[in-house]
Amino acid sequence: MASSSQSTPFGASHSAYRDELRIPELEPYRDEAGFLPLVPCSKCGTLLIGRVSHKEGSKGKRFYKCPLLEHTDYACRTYYFEEHYVPLLVSKGVLPRHFSQLRGRDGMGLEVMKDGKDMLKACQGVDACQELMESAVIHLKDSEALLKALVDSNSKLMTKMDKIGERLLVVGAVKVFILVLVLLVLLVK
Numbered sequence: 001m002a003s004s005s006q007s008t009p010f011g012a013s014h015s016a017y018r019d020e021l022r023i024p025e026l027e028p029y030r031d032e033a034g035f036l037p038l039v040p041c042s043k044c045g046t047l048l049i050g051r052v053s054h055k056e057g058s059k060g061k062r063f064y065k066c067p068l069l070e071h072t073d074y075a076c077r078t079y080y081f082e083e084h085y086v087p088l089l090v091s092k093g094v095l096p097r098h099f100s101q102l103r104g105r106d107g108m109g110l111e112v113m114k115d116g117k118d119m120l121k122a123c124q125g126v127d128a129c130q131e132l133m134e135s136a137v138i139h140l141k142d143s144e145a146l147l148k149a150l151v152d153s154n155s156k157l158m159t160k161m162d163k164i165g166e167r168l169l170v171v172g173a174v175k176v177f178i179l180v181l182v183l184l185v186l187l188v189k
Contacts, residue, residue, distance in 0.1 A: 036085065037094050041066040043076035 038048050046068055053061045064085045066078040080088060089095040 036064070036082070037089060038064070039089065039092060039094060041068070041076060041078045043078055044068055048078070048080075 036050065038050065040047055044066060046066055048064045049067050050062065050064050053059060053063055058081070062082040064080045064082070066076050068076055086095065090097055
């Protein structure tokens with residue numbers, strides 16, 4: 001009996017356990033389920049597999065499950081949608097702490113298309129994204145023009161303030177000169 005981290009709850013190695021239970025070899029990823037690292041199941045030690053859901057309520061969402069979930073009487077029921085799997089990987093130290101902030105939100109799962117309606121829906125989604133992108137570009141160009149106008153206005157204002165400052169210095173110097181003259185006249189008398 002092997003007693004490593006690659007053993008099952010009964011102490012057998014994965015290949016012996018798989019042969020004993022007649023579990024078919026399953027490919028680790030299917031349906032472009034993603035490329036997150038696969039870790040051993042926390043209950044039975046079998047390496048998890050990645051899939052994409054085809055069920056109506058969660059269609060297109062990525063999930064990771066234990067391959068024993070459906071193929072044996074010993075079903076450990078380990079099953080994670082991607083939004084729960086990423087924090088698990090982070091907590092186990094497989095992924096860096098801030099990785100979960102980089103992944104997409106729940107509604108951004110892979111769309112699985114089966115008929116023309118799904119294709120049309122996907123194309124409409126792309127069109128909506130393209131329109132949103134064009135609107136954002138236009139907004140950025142408008143913001144850039146407003147910012148440039150603000151910078152120009154600010155530079156003109158600074159130039160005018162410099163001129164006013166120079167004039168105030170001249171006026172102040174003239175007033176000081178007149179005051180000195182008045183004091184000299186009073187002293188001479």
